[in-house]
Structure formats: structure tokens, C-alpha cells
Amino acid sequence: MSPRQALSASAALDYTPEVARATAAIGERVRAVIPPLEWPVHAPYVAAIAEWKARRNAVVLAHNYQTPEIYHGVADFTGDSLALAQYGAGTAADVIVLAGVHFMAETAKILSPGKTVLIPDPRAGCSLAAAITAADIRLLRQRYPGVPVVTYVNTSAAVKAESDVCCTSANAVAVVESLGVPRVIFLPDEYLGRYVAEQTAVEVILWRGHCEVHERFTAAELRGFRAGHPGIHILAHPECPPEVLAEADFVGSTAAMIRHIGDTGPRRVVMVTECSMSDNVAVEFPNVDFVRPCALCPHMKRITLPKILRSLQEMEHRVEVAPQIAGRARVALERMLAVGRRERREQAVEPR
Ligand code: 13P
Ligand code: SF4
Numbered sequence: 001m002s003p004r005q006a007l008s009a010s011a012a013l014d015y016t017p018e019v020a021r022a023t024a025a026i027g028e029r030v031r032a033v034i035p036p037l038e039w040p041v042h043a044p045y046v047a048a049i050a051e052w053k054a055r056r057n058a059v060v061l062a063h064n065y066q067t068p069e070i071y072h073g074v075a076d077f078t079g080d081s082l083a084l085a086q087y088g089a090g091t092a093a094d095v096i097v098l099a100g101v102h103f104m105a106e107t108a109k110i111l112s113p114g115k116t117v118l119i120p121d122p123r124a125g126c127s128l129a130a131a132i133t134a135a136d137i138r139l140l141r142q143r144y145p146g147v148p149v150v151t152y153v154n155t156s157a158a159v160k161a162e163s164d165v166c167c168t169s170a171n172a173v174a175v176v177e178s179l180g181v182p183r184v185i186f187l188p189d190e191y192l193g194r195y196v197a198e199q200t201a202v203e204v205i206l207w208r209g210h211c212e213v214h215e216r217f218t219a220a221e222l223r224g225f226r227a228g229h230p231g232i233h234i235l236a237h238p239e240c241p242p243e244v245l246a247e248a249d250f251v252g253s254t255a256a257m258i259r260h261i262g263d264t265g266p267r268r269v270v271m272v273t274e275c276s277m278s279d280n281v282a283v284e285f286p287n288v289d290f291v292r293p294c295a296l297c298p299h300m301k302r303i304t305l306p307k308i309l310r311s312l313q314e315m316e317h318r319v320e321v322a323p324q325i326a327g328r329a330r331v332a333l334e335r336m337l338a339v340g341r342r343e344r345r346e347q348a349v350e351p352r
Contacts, residue, residue, distance in 0.1 A: 015040040019047045026073055032286065033068045033279040042069040045305035049074045052312035058095035058118075060308060061088060061108070064254040065274040065300040066099050072283055074308060075099065080255035081107075081153050082168040086337065088112055097311055098319075101299045103129045105319045106157045110329050117319040120307035124299045128154040128239075131209030132188035137162040140185055144205060149185045150176055151332065152192060154211075157321045160329035163187070166336040169238050170253035171343075173199045178339045191215070195238040195245060213297045214239035217272050221293070222247035225270045229291055233266035237273040248272065261285055274300065 023043040027036065034042065046069065053060065053076075061084050062075035071078055077087045081104060088096055088108035095116045098105035103126055105119040137149055137159060151163035152172070160166055167175035173196050176184050184202055186193040188209030197204040217240050225232055226247075235257045236248035245251050250260050257271055258281055270291040271277050278290045311317070321329070 013044040013048060015044055019044050022047050022050075023073075030068050030072045030283055033282055042073060042305060045069075045309055046073040049305065049309050049312065052309065053097075056095045056312055056315075057093055058097055058312060059091055059093040060097045060099055061104075063100035063104060063300065064258070064280060065276050065297055066280075066303060067276050067301070068279045068283065069305055070099050070303065070308065071276070071280045074305065078280075080168065080170055080253045082170040082253065082340070083255055084108070085111060085153065085168070085333065086340070088117075089337070091115075095312075095315075097308060099303045099308060100124070101126045101129075101297075102319075103154055103156065106321055107153055107333065109319045109321050110157060110160070110326050111333060113321075113326060113330075116315065118311045118315065119317050119319055120304070120311040121302040122317045122319075124302040126154050126299055127212035128152065128189050128209050129156055129159075132159055132207060134158040134162045136207075137187065140187075140205075140207075144183075144185055147183050147185050147205065148179050148181055149187065150179070151187050152189050153333075153336075155188060157325050157329045159187070160332050161325045162328075163332045164335070165339075166332045168253060168336075170256060171336065171340055172196045172238075174343055175336055175339050176200055176202050176204070178342070189239055191241055191245075192238045194242050195251065211239040213274055213295050214272075215241060216295060217241070217244045217293075219243040219247050222270075222272065225291060225293075229268055229270070231268060232291060233264070233269045235260060235269060235271050235273075240272060244272065257281075258284075261288060276300070 023046050027039040059076040060074050062071050062078045084104055085107050089111040096108050097118045098108055101124045105117055109117040148164040151166050153166050153168050165175055176196055177200055185205045188207045190206050190208050193204050193206040214237055222234055234248045235250045236245055238251050268289040274297045275294040278292045282290045
């Protein structure tokens with residue numbers, strides 16, 4: 001960045017009357033979760049990021065666990081891992097800034113090799129992605145010859161490259177069943193794998209990876225929500241342990257939880273997942289009372305407005321995937337996306 005650009009970037013960070021005007025509608029929309037007193041801290045970044053996005057022909061994709069000032073303030077698209085992958089593959093923008101964790105940015109780069117994909121903090125990892133290596137998969141294949149490997153997207157590109165097909169928590173059952181085999185190896189999330197095994201007749205060989213956020217919830221905690229808030233509707237992410245899921249009224253991906261609230265209109269809910277979800281969703285459903293247990297993903301929280309702005313200004317940190325890995329990982333991701341397309345086509349067929 002030239003000294004002139006640096007000067008104009010820092011000037012844009014004051015809460016001027018122009019910034020206040022340009023961001024007033026967003027500040028108003030999020031006032032239930034970002035107090036008006038706090039908005040002047042975020043607003044200059046929101047305005048500056050909008051300007052730099054236009055300059056770079058960039059889009060910001062934000063996962064549902066991002067903080068509300070990112071989710072509602074600067075994101076062009078928000079969603080679960082599946083939706084972010086689908087959107088990233090189709091966008092016409094030159095630059096994708098992934099406000100999420102590293103595997104999400106890698107997935108975007110694999111599906112859009114011609115685009116510049118930036119992650120505002122490359123240290124934003126994931127305990128599941130750290131739980132398995134490409135060498136582990138090669139050993140599993142020796143142990144279970146001919147059994148297909150289904151890999152959760154919460155993995156590195158090198159792990160995806162060793163897999164037959166990827167899945168997310170939104171489509172895991174459909175992906176497993178799409179293979180038409182009696183047995184699959186499911187990696188690396190043990191609890192998501194157990195949940196899938198309950199929903200299908202396919203035998204599921206598991207790995208012992210866990211999400212460091214969801215593994216901490218307990219069944220006793222959920223029973224406590226029910227006892228303390230009569231009539232509460234409990235929604236849980238399938239990365240939670242099985243005894244936790246057994247206490248829930250609904251189990252689904254982050255996007256499925258949001259859809260479920262929209263479809264069923266509960267009066268009071270608790271989302272058994274990362275903290276920011278409830279803040280983000282509460283903005284969209286002001287009439288629903290959200291009980292908010294706080295389980296913070298330290299990796300998701302590495303992404304902040306100042307880092308997103310810097311990412312656009314400096315065009316950093318670029319996500320690259322070696323071509324020989326990217327090519328094979330893309331096959332596994334494309335197979336997953338094809339399952340979704342097939343399902344949507346089948347659903348669209350009018351019943352006779
Ligand atoms: P979703 O695909 O449901 O958004 O989950 C991603 C994730 O990292 C959950 O912890
Ligand atoms: Fe990974 Fe869990 Fe954080 Fe999701 S919430 S990114 S699975 S550590």
C-alpha cells in the first residue's frame with residue numbers, strides 16, 4: 001500500500017458524519033446485539049471494507065459463527081460450510097475474502113482456482129481438520145481395502161485429495177447413501193459419523209476426531225435448559241456427542257437450524273452450538289427468545305473487521321493449494337456438490 005493509500009485508509013477509520021450516515025441502517029438492524037454505543041467502533045471499518053470490496057471486485061463470505069458486525073455488517077453472503085462452498089464456486093467476483101476458518105478458504109480456492117482467495121488470519125484452524133492426515137487415510141485404505149472414504153469438509157486439502165467424496169453436516173447422510181455401498185469409512189468427526197450411522201442402514205467406520213467446541217456440551221446442560229425454561233425448543237449441531245443430541249428437539253447444520261426456526265416459529269430456543277450463531281439469528285427473528293449458552297470457537301474468533309480490512313488492502317493472506325493436491329481434492333468436492341444437485345432435481349420433479 002502506498003503512503004497515500006495508507007493515509008486515506010486510516011482517515012476512513014474515523015466515525016465521521018458520512019460514516020454514520022452510510023452505516024446507519026446496518027447499525028439500526030443489529031442494535032439488539034450490538035448496542036448503539038458500540039456501533040461507532042465498528043462503523044468506520046464497515047464503511048471502509050465496503051469501499052475496498054468495490055475497489056477489488058471482492059466479496060466477503062462469512063460463516064454463521066462470525067461475529068454480528070461481520071455477519072450483518074460486511075458479508076455479501078452468509079451460510080453453513082455447504083452454502084459457502086456452493087456460493088464460492090459460482091461467484092463472478094475476482095476476489096473472495098473468507099471470513100471463516102482455513103479449511104473453508106481452501107475449499108473456496110479448490111473450487112475457484114482462477115480466483116484470489118484471501119483469509120484474514122491464516123491461523124484460523126479447526127480441531128477436526130487437525131485430527132487427521134493424508135497418511136492416516138492411506139493406512140485406513142490398507143486396512144479396509146475397497147471401502148470408500150467419505151470425508152467431512154472440516155479437513156485439509158491434502159486429506160480431501162485422498163478421499164472419495166466430501167460431505168458437510170448438511171448432506172452427510174445423502175452423500176453416504178449416494179455411494180450405494182454397504183460400508184463406508186467416515187472421517188474425521190466421530191460424533192457426526194455416529195449421527196449419520198443412526199440415520200442410515202450403511203455401516204459407518206469411524207475415526208476419533210472431535211470438534212473442541214461441540215464436544216464440551218453435556219446432556220445434563222441440555223436437561224438444565226429444559227428445566228429452567230419450560231417449553232424451550234432445543235436445536236443442536238451434529239458435532240455434539242450422541243447423548244447431547246438425544247436430548248435435542250432438532251439436529252442439523254448451522255443453516256438447517258436457521259431454516260428450522262423460520263419454518264416452525266418457536267417462542268423460545270437454545271442453539272447448542274457456537275456463541276455467535278444466536279446473536280446473528282436473533283437479528284433475523286426478533287420475536288424469538290434466544291437462551292444463549294456461550295461456547296466460543298477460538299479459530300472463528302480470529303477473524304475481525306480490522307483483519308478483513310487489512311486483507312483487502314494488502315491482498316493477504318492468499319490461500320494456495322498445490323495443483324496435484326487441488327485436482328484430486330476438487331474431484332471429492334465436486335462429487336459432493338453433484339449429490340446436492342441430484343437431490344434438488346429429484347425434489348423438483350412433480351409427483352404424478
Ligand atoms: P456447518 O457446516 O453446519 O456450518 O458447520 C461448520 C462447523 O465448523 C461447525 O462447527
Ligand atoms: Fe472446527 Fe469446531 Fe471451530 Fe467448527 S466450531 S471450526 S468444527 S473447531
